[in-house]
Amino acid sequence: MFDYNTKPYKFRFQGEITVPGDKSIAHRAIALGALAKGVTQISNFTYADDLAVTAKVFQDLGAKIHTEISNKDMIIKGVDHQLQTLDRPLNVDNVGTLESLLLGVLASSTNQYQVVGGKYLSQRSNERLLKLLRGMGANYRSTTKQVLPMQVSGSNDLQGITYHQDISSAQIKSSLVLAGIYAKTKTTIIRKLPTRNHTEVLANYFGADVTIEPDVIVVHPGHDQLQGQSLTIPGDFSSAAFYITGALLSDNSQITLPRVGLNSTRIGLLNVAKQMGANITVENRSTKNVEPYGDLVIKSQKLHGTTISAEQVQSIIDEIPLIALMASQASGETVIEGIHDVHLQLSDRIRNMRVELAKLGIVMQLNDDTIVIKGQQEITVKDDVDSHNDHRIAMMLCIASILTDQPFKIKNIEAIDISYPGFIADLNKVLLVK
Numbered sequence: 001m002f003d004y005n006t007k008p009y010k011f012r013f014q015g016e017i018t019v020p021g022d023k024s025i026a027h028r029a030i031a032l033g034a035l036a037k038g039v040t041q042i043s044n045f046t047y048a049d050d051l052a053v054t055a056k057v058f059q060d061l062g063a064k065i066h067t068e069i070s071n072k073d074m075i076i077k078g079v080d081h082q083l084q085t086l087d088r089p090l091n092v093d094n095v096g097t098l099e100s101l102l103l104g105v106l107a108s109s110t111n112q113y114q115v116v117g118g119k120y121l122s123q124r125s126n127e128r129l130l131k132l133l134r135g136m137g138a139n140y141r142s143t144t145k146q147v148l149p150m151q152v153s154g155s156n157d158l159q160g161i162t163y164h165q166d167i168s169s170a171q172i173k174s175s176l177v178l179a180g181i182y183a184k185t186k187t188t189i190i191r192k193l194p195t196r197n198h199t200e201v202l203a204n205y206f207g208a209d210v211t212i213e214p215d216v217i218v219v220h221p222g223h224d225q226l227q228g229q230s231l232t233i234p235g236d237f238s239s240a241a242f243y244i245t246g247a248l249l250s251d252n253s254q255i256t257l258p259r260v261g262l263n264s265t266r267i268g269l270l271n272v273a274k275q276m277g278a279n280i281t282v283e284n285r286s287t288k289n290v291e292p293y294g295d296l297v298i299k300s301q302k303l304h305g306t307t308i309s310a311e312q313v314q315s316i317i318d319e320i321p322l323i324a325l326m327a328s329q330a331s332g333e334t335v336i337e338g339i340h341d342v343h344l345q346l347s348d349r350i351r352n353m354r355v356e357l358a359k360l361g362i363v364m365q366l367n368d369d370t371i372v373i374k375g376q377q378e379i380t381v382k383d384d385v386d387s388h389n390d391h392r393i394a395m396m397l398c399i400a401s402i403l404t405d406q407p408f409k410i411k412n413i414e415a416i417d418i419s420y421p422g423f424i425a426d427l428n429k430v431l432l433v434k
């Protein structure tokens with residue numbers, strides 16, 4: 001709906017930006033806080049669009065939620081697993097993580113719910129996840145494609161399952177963990193490749209008993225009395241990634257990003273940047289309220305192409321558009337392997353970033369399972385670009401605009417608010433015209 005006109009200058013980065021709190025952790029903190037008994041206090045909470053949707057859904061389920069937007073605080077009075085009934089649908093909009101978490105949460109409630117969603121989620125099949133949750137004893141009624149809208153009625157006699165992951169999805173794993181907490185027997189998830197582990201880590205913090213080993217997760221029964229907690233959410237690495245990429249690629253840049261989450265399952269872009277020859281400094285490492293964080297200092301550097309293995313893909317899952325941009329400016333060729341193993345929404349993202357980058361003269365080869373990107377591609381604006389309502393594509397295009405003095409329009413820029421309201425204002429604080 002809104003267009004953004006980029007500037008006819010190249011920029012470099014200088015200064016310091018504190019990125020918003022992690023969206024992925026915040027979804028889980030709301031869900032666990034809502035299910036728990038007592039009060040949960042979340043600090044450094046960012047009131048991004050996706051998180052507003054999650055807060056509304058858990059309010060509809062009976063949690064009392066108060067947000068102090070200016071202080072970035074959220075206070076939740078949980079329902080102690082007594083979810084409220086509702087005479088209207090629960091609406092997850094297009095928030096994929098929420099949809100998965102919610103289907104797991106509702107598995108253990110005997111109430112009847114209708115879950116509806118937006119255009120993307122009315123197309124994203126939940127076949128794999130629902131097969132597993134049905135195997136635990138919950139009921140889901142939907143079309144044969146297993147998409148939203150959906151009727152859900154859970155069970156108070158859920159049984160654990162053993163799931164050998166056929167797809168590496170943090171969302172599916174998280175949904176099973178949230179169902180498994182309330183099951184009568186243990187739930188075992190045998191890992192394919194590592195995925196973000198925020199749900200299991202935070203579930204333990206709230207009082208669940210989840211064994212987390214490199215290759216297997218076990219959710220033990222009998223620890224379903226979750227208790228409200230206080231936690232501070234670290235900065236979102238996926239938001240920091242825009243500044244990291246921009247500063248690496250624009251000459252004479254230096255930027256500091258304080259208190260960014262450094263959970264090893266999330267920081268694949270740092271490892272890829274290192275493989276490409278970058279040297280990124282991490283200072284003041286700490287772990288407060290479970291998740292590790294630290295200050296990142298990034299200076300512009302010459303990068304070279306690399307091969308990113310299928311094992312790495314989950315740790316860069318939301319950063320693929322930025323890595324494609326980075327690869328296009330490095331020397332030599334970059335190959336990203338294992339992209340077959342991603343959700344529909346993310347395959348749309350890969351297709352869309354390819355279409356939009358081509359309008360800036362950056363091309364790539366998209367094969368069934370790999371992306372191949374040649375380096376040293378000059379940005380040449382051929383057309384205006386579009387976010388496709390994808391926040392990560394919108395922000396990646398803003399970073400691309402800094403590397404060229406040819407202006408263009410980014411259509412549907414408001415998608416940025418999904419994870420990072422205020423991104424453009426923050427970005428402008430650390431840009432200097434070259």
Ligand SMILES: O=C(O)C1=C[C@@H](OP(=O)(O)O)[C@@H](O)[C@H](O)C1
Nearest residue numbers: 024097169170171172317318343
């Ligand atoms: O669990 C999460 O918070 C997320 C998991 C990933 O999706 P998949 O589980 O589909 O890989 C990721 O792409 C998404 O942005 C957030």
Ligand SMILES: C=C(OP(=O)(O)O)C(=O)O
Nearest residue numbers: 094095096097098318392
């Ligand atoms: C795809 C994303 O999130 P979700 O799956 O929750 O919509 C994202 O944040 O990039």
